[in-house]
Amino acid sequence: MKKLFAAASVLALSTTGVWAQELQIYNWGNYTNPKLIEKFEAETGIKVTITDYDSNDTALAKVKAGGHGFDIVVPSNSYIPIWVGEGLLMETRPDQMPNFKNVKAEFVDVDWDPGRHYTVPWQWGSTGVVVNTKYYDGDINTSAMFLDPPEELRGKINVVPEMGDVMSLSIMYYGGEPCTNDKEVLKKVRDGLVAAKQHWLGMDYGNLEKFAKEDLWAGVNWNGSTFRMRLQNENVNYGYPKEGFPLWMDSVAVLADAKNVEEAKTFQNFVMDPENAALISEFARYANGINGSEPFMPDDMKTAPEIVIPAELVEKGVFTPTCDPETQKLYTRIWTDLQK
Amino acid sequence: MSEPIRQPRRGYSVRSLPGFAVVAVFTFFALYAPILILVAFSFNAGTSLAIWEGFSLRWYAQAAANEAVQEAAVRSLILAGVAASVATVAATMAALATTRTRRFPGRTMIYALINQPLMVPEIVTAVALLIVFAWIKVATGHTSMVYLISAHTAFCIPFAYLPIRARLETMDYTLETAAKDLYASPWKVFSRVTLPLMWPGIIAGYMLAFVISLDDVVITEFVKSAGQETLPTFMLGQLRRVVTPEINAISTIILAAGAILVSLFFWLSRGRR
Numbered sequence: 001m002k003k004l005f006a007a008a009s010v011l012a013l014s015t016t017g018v019w020a021q022e023l024q025i026y027n028w029g030n031y032t033n034p035k036l037i038e039k040f041e042a043e044t045g046i047k048v049t050i051t052d053y054d055s056n057d058t059a060l061a062k063v064k065a066g067g068h069g070f071d072i073v074v075p076s077n078s079y080i081p082i083w084v085g086e087g088l089l090m091e092t093r094p095d096q097m098p099n100f101k102n103v104k105a106e107f108v109d110v111d112w113d114p115g116r117h118y119t120v121p122w123q124w125g126s127t128g129v130v131v132n133t134k135y136y137d138g139d140i141n142t143s144a145m146f147l148d149p150p151e152e153l154r155g156k157i158n159v160v161p162e163m164g165d166v167m168s169l170s171i172m173y174y175g176g177e178p179c180t181n182d183k184e185v186l187k188k189v190r191d192g193l194v195a196a197k198q199h200w201l202g203m204d205y206g207n208l209e210k211f212a213k214e215d216l217w218a219g220v221n222w223n224g225s226t227f228r229m230r231l232q233n234e235n236v237n238y239g240y241p242k243e244g245f246p247l248w249m250d251s252v253a254v255l256a257d258a259k260n261v262e263e264a265k266t267f268q269n270f271v272m273d274p275e276n277a278a279l280i281s282e283f284a285r286y287a288n289g290i291n292g293s294e295p296f297m298p299d300d301m302k303t304a305p306e307i308v309i310p311a312e313l314v315e316k317g318v319f320t321p322t323c324d325p326e327t328q329k330l331y332t333r334i335w336t337d338l339q340k
Numbered sequence: 341m342s343e344p345i346r347q348p349r350r351g352y353s354v355r356s357l358p359g360f361a362v363v364a365v366f367t368f369f370a371l372y373a374p375i376l377i378l379v380a381f382s383f384n385a386g387t388s389l390a391i392w393e394g395f396s397l398r399w400y401a402q403a404a405a406n407e408a409v410q411e412a413a414v415r416s417l418i419l420a421g422v423a424a425s426v427a428t429v430a431a432t433m434a435a436l437a438t439t440r441t442r443r444f445p446g447r448t449m450i451y452a453l454i455n456q457p458l459m460v461p462e463i464v465t466a467v468a469l470l471i472v473f474a475w476i477k478v479a480t481g482h483t484s485m486v487y488l489i490s491a492h493t494a495f496c497i498p499f500a501y502l503p504i505r506a507r508l509e510t511m512d513y514t515l516e517t518a519a520k521d522l523y524a525s526p527w528k529v530f531s532r533v534t535l536p537l538m539w540p541g542i543i544a545g546y547m548l549a550f551v552i553s554l555d556d557v558v559i560t561e562f563v564k565s566a567g568q569e570t571l572p573t574f575m576l577g578q579l580r581r582v583v584t585p586e587i588n589a590i591s592t593i594i595l596a597a598g599a600i601l602v603s604l605f606f607w608l609s610r611g612r613r
Binding site for chain 1: 388389390407408471474475476477478483561562564565566568569573574576577578579583
């Protein structure tokens with residue numbers, strides 16, 4: 001009871017503002033390393049509060065409605081043009097901040113924020129294929145693993161029901177560009193997916209256990225999630241389709257109506273420091289976009305094949321843009337056909 | 341010529357009809373088996389949700405030591421306590437006004453309006469509240485817990501109202517009339533006769549409202565401002581990435597708290613009839 005009361009009074013105090021400076025971060029749930037926040041608070045004296053969201057859409061809807069009280073948000077690359085277009089982000093010019101020199105060259109001139117006038121890299125990852133190599137020992141760096149699966153793997157395949165990722169992988173497999181509206185390619189994609197589906201066991205999320213127990217042998221999956229699977233079962237391997245595979249990146253942005261602007265900018269600069277970026281990766285197990293963070297990373301991440309893309313396949317990774325609504329409609333139709 | 345009406349044969353019961361047992365077993369299985377599995381794996385020694393590695397309380401210890409869980413839990417309890425209290429007072433007044441008065445036009449209408457939040461899909465209420473509260477938040481710059489408290493109070497009222505009204509309907513006017521005949525003032529009648537008699541209904545209503553507020557996800561997710569994570573919205577955020585039995589442990593604690601309150605609710609609404 002006493003403890004409860006103490007906790008309650010701490011809560012009451014923290015809302016009345018004993019700390020001189022504060023920062024309200026709105027981020028994906030279970031995504032922010034508590035050690036990172038402790039370090040930030042210790043170094044700057046700024047009190048941080050984290051509130052979670054569970055999807056890009058929830059975050060966008062709440063911030064758009066207004067009156068949210070947040071300073072910082074961490075949207076995915078394909079959503080950032082929407083945030084900027086709606087005037088929801090502040091042009092904080094991270095490219096002029098002292099730690100910007102640490103940002104990896106390939107993440108500076110990105111499609112969704114050319115020259116980084118709004119956002120700072122948080123974490124990035126890829127969508128590829130997962131294969132248990134105990135059951136199949138051929139080349140796994142191809143989308144054929146799920147679109148034209150080898151005999152051995154049939155009936156043991158799971159494809160994550162993520163329309164954007166699966167469509168991008170399939171379009172690139174059949175020779176198109178992500179967001180294409182070329183009907184010929186899309187017809188091949190549709191027929192290919194529908195034909196491949198008979199070899200799949202399911203289209204579900206959250207299959208870590210099933211891959212670890214070898215109930216599933218192959219499928220489409222994210223790199224960080226596959227990394228955690230391999231830690232439980234060393235036969236689980238991640239493949240980067242040579243036909244092309246989608247990449248995503250979440251980036252730290254300051255909201256246009258933020259109350260604690262200076263604190264938020266301090267945070268943007270803070271996460272571009274290599275040691276701090278390593279803390280971000282250590283917790284959520286995805287790569288960050290900061291040079292020199294590797295020495296600070298946990299040993300099992302430095303060389304993890306799920307984190308370090310093989311040099312000959314780096315070029316094949318594509319940050320998927322936001323497709324125009326007409327194209328999106330076509331994709332939804334194909335997706336619906338696939339679900340039937 | 342008409343046949344004499346047959347009495348049902350002795351020993352007739354629905355139990356002898358085909359299908360009932362199968363449906364019952366299946367229903368209970370579908371309802372409770374997943375929950376039992378969730379509870380069982382909250383005691384798993386390993387980090388897996390599917391492979392049993394021995395009994396341990398480590399996930400309970402981890403949840404209890406997790407500051408984010410503590411903060412969210414305290415916030416949830418305070419929110420549920422305040423919202424359930426306000427809702428119960430309002431529901432008690434509403435129940436008195438709809439049962440202890442002569443029938444007036446529009447009474448059924450009022451009854452329907454009080455229970456309306458039970459019928460509206462939660463997501464509709466949530467989006468509506470998001471928009472309206474956002475206006476107020478922008479206009480006033482005020483973003484305290486007041487919004488969550490009023491939203492929770494609003495959807496808790498019908499849950500508190502139903503048991504209180506049920507209790508009042510089983511009480512006839514005899515004792516209140518007798519008190520009035522003995523020159524008790526209206527307030528005395530209420531405080532010495534009506535209120536003590538309806539007390540079990542009020543407690544039951546309070547507890548139901550408390551559990552409903554404690555469990556809410558959708559409305560809370562949309563209404564919460566910065567730093568107002570409750571236990572259910574915290575859990576929702578955790579689910580996106582790796583799920584450990586810590587979530588099972590937190591769920592089991594919420595489940596146990598809810599089960600205790602609901603049992604008390606049944607016990608109170610049965611007793612003293």
